[in-house]
Amino acid sequence: MDTNLLNNYMLKAIDAYPYELQETVENLNYALSYENDNAYALYLMGRLQAEQFEDFEKAKYYFAEALANKMDCIKVYPKYILVLIWNQDFHEAQKLIDFAHTIKGVGKGELLVLQAS
Numbered sequence: 001m002d003t004n005l006l007n008n009y010m011l012k013a014i015d016a017y018p019y020e021l022q023e024t025v026e027n028l029n030y031a032l033s034y035e036n037d038n039a040y041a042l043y044l045m046g047r048l049q050a051e052q053f054e055d056f057e058k059a060k061y062y063f064a065e066a067l068a069n070k071m072d073c074i075k076v077y078p079k080y081i082l083v084l085i086w087n088q089d090f091h092e093a094q095k096l097i098d099f100a101h102t103i104k105g106v107g108k109g110e111l112l113v114l115q116a117s
Contacts, residue, residue, distance in 0.1 A: 006034045013044055021052060039070035047079055056087040074105045081114045 013027035025048065031041040046062030049055045063080035066073055077100040084093035097115050100106045 006031055006038065009034070010038070010041060010044075013041070017044060017048065018052065021048070024048060037065070037069040039066045039073040039076070042066035042069065043073060043076050043079070046076075046083070050079070050083045050086070056083050059083045060087065060089075072103060072105070074103060074107075077103065077106050078110050078114060081111070082117075085114065085117050 009027045009031040013024050013031060016023040016027065018024070024044075028041055028045050028048070031038060032045070035041070042062045043066045046059045046066065049062060050059035060080070060083055063076055063083065066076045067080070077096065081093050081096050081100070084090075084096065094115070097111050100111055101108065
């Protein structure tokens with residue numbers, strides 16, 4: 001797999017999100033076709049599903065896959081917790097908040113704000 005090509009697609013997807021959704025989806029699909037377990041691509045796909053399409057079940061799937069492939073991907077935790085709250089999965093959200101507190105680099109203040117939601 002050509003890592004430079006994967007990075008190229010990821011950078012294009014990041015640059016396009018959230019203003020050019022068609023380009024974002026196209027580049028994410030290319031990136032995931034090169035490396036289907038890329039945590040950052042899965043994270044961005046989860047954000048797209050949650051924030052643009054309001055499909056929280058798909059978003060939960062993508063966030064869970066991202067964390068399964070890279071548990072220290074700290075960007076995932078706040079967005080995943082927010083999706084769980086939006087979907088009224090409060091018990092799951094609390095369990096993830098508790099776990100996220102053990103991960104180095106995760107914003108503790110942001111977790112506390114989400115816990116108060």
